[in-house]
Amino acid sequence: MKKIIYGVLAAIALSGCEKKLDLVNPNYPTTASFWKTSDQAFAAVNSVYNSLTLDGTYNRSFPGLQDSRGEDVKGDSPWGDLVATGQFVIPNTSDPVLWIWRDFYLTIGRANRVIANVEAYKPEDLDDAAKKRIMGQAYFLRALSYFNLINNFEKIPLITTPPASKQDYYPATAKSEDVWNQIFEDLKTAEDYLPLDYSNVVGPDKGQVGRATKGAAAGLLGKAYVYQKKWDLAQKQFEKFVLPGGIFNGRYSLTSNYRDNFSNVGENNAESLFEIQFDSSFGSDGNWTGEPNANWRQFAGYCVTYAPRGFSANGVQYGGYKDYIPTAYLRNQYKTETTVDGGTDPRLLATVCSYEPAANSTKVYGVEWPYGTNEMFLRKYTHDGLNYTGPETFENGDINYRVLRYADILMLYAETLNELGRTADAYTYIQQVRSRAKLKDLATVKPGMNKDQMKDQIAHERLLEFAVEGQRIHDLIRWGWFYDNTKLAALKAADSDFNTWKPGKEYLPVPLFELNANKNLVPNSAN
Template structure:
């Protein structure tokens, strides 16, 4: 649905980072990066808020009713495990984006039960941890070696996904040993790895590969033909993503979201062992380089004699390799990769730095660098101070996950918005940070929730 992974959840996760900018005429998008959303119009952020709770409502129906159904125990456990995982994921987004949020844990039976008082972030994070822990205990490592109606159904939540998100939740709460243990357990499953070609993580042809921990499944051939915007899903809805048209380059999409020049420039700070530019640049960004093609056309020809010739545009998750003429059908089948194995490695590395295991940290950073042929700097990184390593991790994550919705979460988690020096640096790189004010790291609670739920209060600064 539009507020979730179809379009607005990527926008809400992406646009506030210094890897992304927005000049969209639609303020529901452009004001995200400027920290200037108001409470009078809930377009975008309010849709996401609503749809997370729709998902939670459906998860609670499963958790309330499936345990009593007479069915195969293993199948029942998997169904319940998936419900806990998805509820944990929706709660994760809610507390991370909105702060004080309601935590409905059962299906409402009376009108009064629809109104659940907000919980503090501490309480909400504990619920997220609980849901992911329960999910991890119930879910299989894979669906390829099971029997039942869900056998071989790739894309469902797995034990690795639940452990990965549990580790991420611990990390966001500075529980570094607990997070480290979860990431190590994901690695120990022995089924994940880095794909040799970085680009394979963002194309329709190479979905659900060995690097994928969890991804949202989209398809241009499944379901109906109607675009799924808001409301109750129907069988006529297509199972497609609208990210590609929203982020698409001019003439091929709406260009509501663009990469920042800070990201473009940082890719060029270090060459590969072969003396080339970091190959992740050409996977992440369309720009005017010799022979650059997008949608089967030369960049230099498409944008000749226009300001676009010297501008840069999103390439990740775009159908720009010539297989489509543009994105104006609104329908992309490229899966949204929510968590990749590279993230497990770099989050584990971050934990090791915080636990003062600098050599271990350096080893895992280098694994991600080696995939894109960057020089082996393990020995150098091992000699870094904790503060130096934090900055190096910031650089490595910036380039590995550009346009993937991680950067602002990193900035927020690392306390950069409260650090005057770091905040000034962010403002220099991305002028959108000039309008940041304390409290705006959270989105506003939609006014409709305030009006309808007596237990809901607005976030500070709104």
């Protein structure tokens, strides 16, 4: 099957009813009546995936509120929160910020219940292989959620078990070290428990594409090590992918067409380690923020959120909301080098929707350019160029969100080698990514770079390869650019949004609603 159809399992979040009325609704099971069969265990882990398609996770708010904080993307929406986030002045009363916090903790809560309850299954109810497979997915999804939360909110509570008492509903802010150690341990367990793929497993998940795999866990673990500057450990993780004899060597590769990584015709390809599965044909109700229900449609809201502003042509409505637009700086960075045949970096037109006569791109949705020639929009993760006709509404969005790509493994490995003093060796892995873009050999263009020069080159290469993928803000934070006067000045020159940044505001604020509800939480530097 092309995609997993996620079922919503609200029952696992219930704590059971009081015994004043001993009535049981068979259509609305309680925690006490659940966790009995293998089908229920599989349904429960499906519900964890389902929570990653909500507004606060990967449906809309989370991608946008990450992208707008980099120098590649700006907010350009009548919804003030989307603009304020990119300008680093978002208040802690913002609804989208609250939704991100809420929905990733919903994911964690579901994963915690799967881990706690599936562990207790007896072999006659769930065989050991299936048990490990289910728990491995829960560990991976919990780690991914904590990875996203700590990188965006800086200070967060750490919850690893279902609540057993009233006090458990008021967790304290955890030490950063404890959160990162939990991420590492969860991903180690997931890597151990998960299969390479699901083609030969026994169970209802047999042959399904899109579930977390051993490679996804190993890759995210390597990335987590990089974020914490654990270079020796990161090296060992990435060598599993790039060196002969590595368990994942040859399993993943770069797609020949860069655009295939952001369209609905190249999903779950050889470059993808993990992506969020969207299918607009499933369900009947819009998956807006609020209480989930089983009829929610699994569509991707960012498709229209990022899309060029709407226009009509030949009786057809095209485009979307343009809540976010690319910066001129991003567009110009793609033009700093020509390809080996003298052309434009093909990633420009896969990422940015702009009027480019020199590159034979003067159309949008197949229609002759309807905007001013200086206007720019986003193309990555939109339906532009996919033979799409009709209004691009939230209900039509069905492009999977790519969480981790093999290109990132290569670039992170190159960065790791450089940090370990093996700068000359880093060229090889950077060039694999450059070669797909038909760029000249970096070792010829910029031979003999030292460590600091290579760090700047990697920063440039990552901007071009991963623009509009929610990565840039976290790269800037982990590189310390906000607190380097030279780098900060460059960011301000690239994107005027950085002029209103103040120390600590690179993070999203801990929502005021949560601070008021839980006195054990502490504000972060953005509050």
